[in-house]
Amino acid sequence: MPEEVEANVTVDARGSFCPGPLMELIRAIREGEVGDVIAVLSNDTGSRRDIPLWIEKAGHELIGIFDKEDHARFLVKKLK
Amino acid sequence: MADKMSIILFSGTMDKLLPVGVLASGGVAMGMDVEIFATFWGLQALTKGAAQQPPRMSKDFEDMAPMMMQLMQEKNVPSFLDTLKTAKELGNVRVLACSMTMDLMDLTKEDFVDIVDDVVGVGEFVDSARDAKITLFI
Numbered sequence: 001m002p003e004e005v006e007a008n009v010t011v012d013a014r015g016s017f018c019p020g021p022l023m024e025l026i027r028a029i030r031e032g033e034v035g036d037v038i039a040v041l042s043n044d045t046g047s048r049r050d051i052p053l054w055i056e057k058a059g060h061e062l063i064g065i066f067d068k069e070d071h072a073r074f075l076v077k078k079l080k
Numbered sequence: 081m082a083d084k085m086s087i088i089l090f091s092g093t094m095d096k097l098l099p100v101g102v103l104a105s106g107g108v109a110m111g112m113d114v115e116i117f118a119t120f121w122g123l124q125a126l127t128k129g130a131a132q133q134p135p136r137m138s139k140d141f142e143d144m145a146p147m148m149m150q151l152m153q154e155k156n157v158p159s160f161l162d163t164l165k166t167a168k169e170l171g172n173v174r175v176l177a178c179s180m181t182m183d184l185m186d187l188t189k190e191d192f193v194d195i196v197d198d199v200v201g202v203g204e205f206v207d208s209a210r211d212a213k214i215t216l217f218i
Contacts, residue, residue, distance in 0.1 A: 017157060019105040026109060026170050054109055 092121030
């Protein structure tokens with residue numbers, strides 16, 4: 001079980017539809033520093049698969065997906 | 081060179097415009113260059129005039145338009161133009177206006193919202209779409 005950590009930046013994309021949360025994550029990664037942990041809050045179903053896929057392709061680290069009551073919290077570390 | 085997605089945007093109704101914004105975003109997210117050749121009603125939808133009009137819905141789905149509009153408003157779904165603008169900010173999306181449609185409809189570059197990058201003929205577009213990995217006519 002991955003450890004849920006504090007994020008440097010939190011993107012609250014709850015209520016946003018596919019591909020909104022993914023696009024917001026991409027923007028946050030672009031604007032962040034290497035080593036930053038970015039949290040994305042999303043209740044969009046597509047995020048579940050799109051966000052991990054994008055992270056893998058873009059070469060960052062998915063720390064984990066943590067289920068909350070009405071959304072998921074994706075923790076991503078910017079690696080480059 | 082990045083893989084390319086080429087979209088021919090022919091339709092000008094919301095039910096077709098929205099997926100173009102979403103697909104272009106998907107292309108950007110997956111590291112593709114996206115090229116949108118806007119022609120006929122698709123180009124007309126990119127004029128400043130059309131942007132100020134209420135969105136049009138295809139005749140096929142006319143009966144569902146009020147429900148759809150209400151849902152989109154309630155759930156804050158961004159407009160096609162906003163989705164496309166975000167995709168442009170985050171990746172390489174080029175929107176190309178069809179020169180023939182412009183001649184036919186007496187349009188100039190000044191008539192378009194600021195999302196249109198260039199004006200090209202069909203030959204140039206086809207030449208560029210030749211090496212696209214994904215080509216869509218919408």
